[in-house]
Amino acid sequence: MNREKRNLLLNGISLILLFGILYLFDQYGSDYHVRILNNMAIFVTLAVSYNLINGICGILHLGPNAFIAIGAYTAALLTMSPLEKQMNYIIQPLIWPLNSLHAPFVISVLAGGVMATIFAFLISFPVFRVRGDYLAIVTLGFGEVIRVLCNALQGVTNGPLGLKGLSPFTNLWWSWGVAVVTIVLITRLINSSYGLAMKAIRDDEIAARAMGIDPFRHLLLAFLVSAFFSGVSGGLLAHLITTISPTLFTFFLTFNLLIMIVVGGLGSTTGAIIGAMLFAWGGEALRIVEAPMNFGFFTIPGIPGMRMVIFSLILMVVIIFVRRGIMGRNEFNWDWFFGRHQK
Amino acid sequence: MTSTIFLQQLINGISLGSLYGLVAVGYTMVYGILRLINFAHGDLLMFAAYVAIYATTLSALPWFLSFPLAIIVTGVLGIVLDRAAYKPLRNAPRISLLISAIGASFLLENLALVFIGGVPRAFPRPEVFDKVISLFGLRIQVLTLYTPIVTLVLLFGLLYIVFRTKVGKAMRAASKDFETTRLMGINLDRIISITFLLGSMLAAAGGIMWAMKYPQVNPFMGVFPGLKAFIAAVLGGIGNITGAVLGGFLLGLGEILIVAFVPELAQYRDAFAFVILILVLLFRPTGIMGEPIIDKS
Numbered sequence: 001m002n003r004e005k006r007n008l009l010l011n012g013i014s015l016i017l018l019f020g021i022l023y024l025f026d027q028y029g030s031d032y033h034v035r036i037l038n039n040m041a042i043f044v045t046l047a048v049s050y051n052l053i054n055g056i057c058g059i060l061h062l063g064p065n066a067f068i069a070i071g072a073y074t075a076a077l078l079t080m081s082p083l084e085k086q087m088n089y090i091i092q093p094l095i096w097p098l099n100s101l102h103a104p105f106v107i108s109v110l111a112g113g114v115m116a117t118i119f120a121f122l123i124s125f126p127v128f129r130v131r132g133d134y135l136a137i138v139t140l141g142f143g144e145v146i147r148v149l150c151n152a153l154q155g156v157t158n159g160p161l162g163l164k165g166l167s168p169f170t171n172l173w174w175s176w177g178v179a180v181v182t183i184v185l186i187t188r189l190i191n192s193s194y195g196l197a198m199k200a201i202r203d204d205e206i207a208a209r210a211m212g213i214d215p216f217r218h219l220l221l222a223f224l225v226s227a228f229f230s231g232v233s234g235g236l237l238a239h240l241i242t243t244i245s246p247t248l249f250t251f252f253l254t255f256n257l258l259i260m261i262v263v264g265g266l267g268s269t270t271g272a273i274i275g276a277m278l279f280a281w282g283g284e285a286l287r288i289v290e291a292p293m294n295f296g297f298f299t300i301p302g303i304p305g306m307r308m309v310i311f312s313l314i315l316m317v318v319i320i321f322v323r324r325g326i327m328g329r330n331e332f333n334w335d336w337f338f339g340r341h342q343k
Numbered sequence: 344m345t346s347t348i349f350l351q352q353l354i355n356g357i358s359l360g361s362l363y364g365l366v367a368v369g370y371t372m373v374y375g376i377l378r379l380i381n382f383a384h385g386d387l388l389m390f391a392a393y394v395a396i397y398a399t400t401l402s403a404l405p406w407f408l409s410f411p412l413a414i415i416v417t418g419v420l421g422i423v424l425d426r427a428a429y430k431p432l433r434n435a436p437r438i439s440l441l442i443s444a445i446g447a448s449f450l451l452e453n454l455a456l457v458f459i460g461g462v463p464r465a466f467p468r469p470e471v472f473d474k475v476i477s478l479f480g481l482r483i484q485v486l487t488l489y490t491p492i493v494t495l496v497l498l499f500g501l502l503y504i505v506f507r508t509k510v511g512k513a514m515r516a517a518s519k520d521f522e523t524t525r526l527m528g529i530n531l532d533r534i535i536s537i538t539f540l541l542g543s544m545l546a547a548a549g550g551i552m553w554a555m556k557y558p559q560v561n562p563f564m565g566v567f568p569g570l571k572a573f574i575a576a577v578l579g580g581i582g583n584i585t586g587a588v589l590g591g592f593l594l595g596l597g598e599i600l601i602v603a604f605v606p607e608l609a610q611y612r613d614a615f616a617f618v619i620l621i622l623v624l625l626f627r628p629t630g631i632m633g634e635p636i637i638d639k640s
Contacts, residue, residue: 060441126625129628133378134577141574145617305461319443
């Protein structure tokens with residue numbers, strides 16, 4: 001059996017294993033575990049698509065929260081029935097074409113992705129005129145502008161009240177299905193000639209240009225792909241937690257994604273997946289530090305915010321002392337797996 | 344709009360702008376030398392405000408002692424910040440430095456949240472600044488008048504240090520070329536520390552005045568002033584101290600006047616600065632007074 005066939009077979013087996021585990025959780029797991037697994041899948045999708053920009057293209061983009069928000073609002077507005085919308089929009093009625101639109105879940109989520117891509121295209125022209133710190137602050141500003149718009153455009157987003165009572169369409173199959181599709185597509189993109197060009201731009205933009213690579217075209221491609229999957233995850237997220245409001249999509253969300261990909265290893269899809277899963281699990285496990293602690297003699301009251309202190313510390317320790325994170329820029333593959341065990 | 348209201352808004356705008364300017368100077372100085380957006384700079388405002396609160400209420404210091412104390416302590420925190428979060432990354436890729444800065448910012452905010460709590464606190468505003476005076480038929484709070492004056496005094500002090508002293512000369516040299524500066528026998532780490540000290544002290548002064556203007560102090564109060572001050576620095580031309588203050592004035596005036604002329608835009612006020620930023624970067628990336636940015640490697 002040659003390598004390619006073997007790898008394909010092993011990939012297939014792991015997929016079946018993954019969905020087998022999901023099936024078990026779906027049938028016998030508690031709601032709490034299912035919720036964590038759903039979160040995990042959405043974080044994986046977000047981290048992998050975010051890593052495409054930050055890790056592979058080497059550009060510090062700080063506005064994925066905007067694309068997630070756009071995807072979430074678009075999808076939510078499409079899946080809600082006209083009656084539900086009427087009940088949600090108390091202060092100001094929803095503007096015309098949106099109040100009568102109604103679409104099934106799949107189409108809504110895809111529309112969320114497409115809408116995020118359109119916004120990404122519009123913003124890409126000012127964004128890619130600059131590099132480095134400026135790009136970071138422009139994308140951060142874009143995230144803020146979208147948040148301000150979510151708050152202010154009451155006729156579209158219902159303002160600070162947000163949208164409530166969305167149907168909980170997102171289940172394990174949808175969230176993990178999207179995660180797997182995202183991983184496969186983005187890995188293929190990274191391993192294609194486009195991906196090579198993106199890495200070349202990351203390592204040395206001037207040299208890449210000299211080789212005939214058009215940075216704008218490649219960065220734009222990565223940006224659009226990343227925005228699309230962020231938007232799709234936004235739609236999934238909205239239908240997982242069933243309530244969305246502008247406070248959900250602040251810079252805080254971006255910061256969490258940044259922790260995931262930095263801890264996993266900037267530039268590694270495997271790292272992004274590991275980082276996202278660790279984050280989803282760690283976020284729950286660390287709830288202990290915020291809960292009241294009882295030592296028998298005395299009780300420490302719960303300290304809200306302690307988790308974020310720990311996460312920020314982890315981020316800084318990783319970036320200062322172990323800059324490569326868990327995976328560095330390496331990827332998991334079966335050859336590496338077997339090569340290691342033969343020795 | 345009557346001319347009285349216009350004048351009133353103009354003065355408010357200048358006052359707000361001078362606050363942005365004060366904070367922007369710190370950004371521009373650090374950016375000039377390290378080519379780093381010090382994301383944690385805005386949180387120094389918050390830190391200074393809390394120190395001032397504790398110094399005034401706990402140790403019952405009069406304000407003219409507690410405010411300078413807060414400014415000095417914040418200056419020291421600035422140096423610590425550089426040593427802990429940025430110094431180990433001097434030779435690292437810029438993206439790592441930026442991520443470290445974001446981490447430091449979140450760390451400071453959440454440490455404040457854990458140790459002080461998220462409930463906003465009232466800032467003990469000294470009565471001296473509470474007075475309201477009438478000027479040409481306008482009723483103006485003294486604080487609104489003092490803010491730009493303090494800003495200008497501090498700015499001239501800073502300009503003196505940067506352009507008339509040896510340390511300032513070293514700072515200007517460091518912002519041009521690290522290696523050559525080192526070859527000239529200048530202790531670069533000392534110069535960087537002094538830069539952080541000065542920038543942080545200005546941020547602290549800005550933070551205290553901000554807290555007096557909007558007397559609600561909470562762990563996240565520095566985020567928006569910080570971001571806007573950075574935009575002011577870009578608007579004025581990053582790396583240029585006078586430009587930063589000018590940018591601050593323009594941004595503050597613009598924010599106040601736009602809301603004054605078109606009140607419907609009030610809820611978009613926070614987005615205004617970012618729209619300006621995008622426009623500046625599109626049409627004049629070097630800002631109003633900036634020189635072309637040299638990429639230091």
